[in-house]
Amino acid sequence: MRSPPLCWAFTERLAMMTTATTTRATRIAAPPSNRNLHRGIIHRTFAHQNSSADRKDIIKNDSFPEYVQKPFFTFEVLHESKRSRARACKITTPHGTIFTPAFVAVGTQGALKAVPHSVLDDANLDLMFANTYHLLLQPGHEHLQKAGGIHKFIGRNRPTISDSGGFQVFSLGLDADELDESKSPNKNNNGNNNNNNNGERNHGGTGTKELKSRGKTKHKQQNLLEKVDEDGVTFRSYRDGTTLKLTPESSVQAQKNIGCDIILPLDELTKYDISLQELSESVDRSHRWETRSLYEHLKNVKEQAMYAIIHGGVDERLRKKSVEYLTSLPFDGYAIGGSLGKNREELKELLQFLMPIIPRDKPNHLLGIGDLPSIAHGVRMGVDSFDSAYPTQIARHGTLLSENGPVNYRKSEYREHFGKPAEILGNSSGDDECKCLLCRKHSLSYLAHLDRANEPMAWSLATEHNLHFMGRTMERHRQAIMNDEI
Ligand SMILES: [Zn+2]
Numbered sequence: 001m002r003s004p005p006l007c008w009a010f011t012e013r014l015a016m017m018t019t020a021t022t023t024r025a026t027r028i029a030a031p032p033s034n035r036n037l038h039r040g041i042i043h044r045t046f047a048h049q050n051s052s053a054d055r056k057d058i059i060k061n062d063s064f065p066e067y068v069q070k071p072f073f074t075f076e077v078l079h080e081s082k083r084s085r086a087r088a089c090k091i092t093t094p095h096g097t098i099f100t101p102a103f104v105a106v107g108t109q110g111a112l113k114a115v116p117h118s119v120l121d122d123a124n125l126d127l128m129f130a131n132t133y134h135l136l137l138q139p140g141h142e143h144l145q146k147a148g149g150i151h152k153f154i155g156r157n158r159p160t161i162s163d164s165g166g167f168q169v170f171s172l173g174l175d176a177d178e179l180d181e182s183k184s185p186n187k188n189n190n191g192n193n194n195n196n197n198n199g200e201r202n203h204g205g206t207g208t209k210e211l212k213s214r215g216k217t218k219h220k221q222q223n224l225l226e227k228v229d230e231d232g233v234t235f236r237s238y239r240d241g242t243t244l245k246l247t248p249e250s251s252v253q254a255q256k257n258i259g260c261d262i263i264l265p266l267d268e269l270t271k272y273d274i275s276l277q278e279l280s281e282s283v284d285r286s287h288r289w290e291t292r293s294l295y296e297h298l299k300n301v302k303e304q305a306m307y308a309i310i311h312g313g314v315d316e317r318l319r320k321k322s323v324e325y326l327t328s329l330p331f332d333g334y335a336i337g338g339s340l341g342k343n344r345e346e347l348k349e350l351l352q353f354l355m356p357i358i359p360r361d362k363p364n365h366l367l368g369i370g371d372l373p374s375i376a377h378g379v380r381m382g383v384d385s386f387d388s389a390y391p392t393q394i395a396r397h398g399t400l401l402s403e404n405g406p407v408n409y410r411k412s413e414y415r416e417h418f419g420k421p422a423e424i425l426g427n428s429s430g431d432d433e434c435k436c437l438l439c440r441k442h443s444l445s446y447l448a449h450l451d452r453a454n455e456p457m458a459w460s461l462a463t464e465h466n467l468h469f470m471g472r473t474m475e476r477h478r479q480a481i482m483n484d485e486i
Pocket of ligand 1: 438
């Protein structure tokens with residue numbers, strides 16, 4: 001079997017730090033001309049970050065307004081399982097409803113590779129992910145603004161989420177040895193890293209030695225990451241070599257122009273194998289960047305929700321600190337980012353201590369995880385949504401998801417399988433059978449033929465099947481929660 005690319009990855013304090021007497025909340029309501037004042041405050045905050053006493057000022061930031069649920073973004077728990085932390089919820093956005101637990105398909109460039117958006121609706125997948133980094137470079141966030149935002153531009157009036165662009169930018173700085181390592185076909189064959197050649201999203205990973213790896217992309221033939229400093233990240237465009245800078249503020253502005261329903265703050269991504277001290281410093285920087293991102297977002301909310309990104313790697317103390325800090329700010333939900341461990345077992349352990357301390361009154365999202373065992377465990381631990389390019393990537397590389405495990409449709413044994421694909425993929429009878437085009441109309445033999453003939457329809461059929469499979473899997477999880485079965 002060809003190894004598929006797998007995805008696995010201030011009020012009184014403010015007054016103390018500045019001479020101002022008004023709260024930051026007041027400033028948020030003030031006209032945009034206060035931007036410089038805001039930046040001044042932020043930079044002074046950074047200037048005070050050297051001592052641990054001043055860090056406490058940053059961590060207990062009470063200058064933001066109290067969180068109030070927004071009319072355009074509501075969260076409702078439909079049922080909490082009596083057997084686990086699992087819960088079925090409903091998130092309402094300006095572009096429709098997301099039922100959770102949900103799998104979020106990745107449409108990197110504002111498109112799912114090889115299939116139209118309608119496949120998501122047919123597969124019962126509500127939310128689609130878009131990558132700010134890719135949209136920044138092509139066609140440009142101003143272009144999307146001109147078009148009236150991503151929903152109008154791509155012609156899908158359903159919920160969307162975008163990342164900050166930081167993950168891909170940081171991944172440009174992978175070391176040469178990591179690049180070599182990621183070329184090994186058997187590395188991380190675990191369902192959660194995205195060693196892809198197309199730059200699809202694989203958020204939160206820190207190299208190839210872990211569960212959720214950045215992997216290699218065609219953009220990484222040279223080191224395009226130029227500088228990381230307190231202000232942001234400087235990098236060169238893989239398209240034309242132009243030097244660009246991503247700051248918390250510019251990332252949020254780009255995401256405002258793109259216009260997804262849920263946006264994410266800029267955070268720092270580090271390698272997996274760094275010292276605890278380095279990780280701790282990175283968590284602090286992510287917190288400062290996320291604070292700046294939220295501040296920028298609240299100046300002009302534009303019917304968008306922003307999730308915080310909880311960091312801290314697999315270190316329990318740092319994760320707890322991250323939860324404590326980020327839950328003190330008025331984010332609309334919580335994403336779990338950063339390194340999630342070397343393997344599923346570490347992810348499991350991480351979720352076991354992390355999920356019970358994440359507040360249950362807002363939605364949460366596990367970044368970059370899409371393998372079925374991890375999703376099943378995450379659901380029981382109370383995770384609301386998961387995103388990964390895994391199901392769509394493996395489809396284009398010869399793998400169909402099935403009730404009986406992954407099926408490599410390039411194997412010779414399927415060349416003459418003329419019967420219903422469900423005979424191999426499961427669910428050949430009953431109400432739960434796959435409603436994708438491949439399972440309804442074609443055979444594995446035909447699929448194998450199209451693939452060998454390099455007919456793009458092969459990848460369309462396989463992608464559609466895998467998305468239907470993910471949709472059915474999540475529907476089963478939701479039903480099992482409603483019935484208190486998990
Ligand atoms: Zn199917």
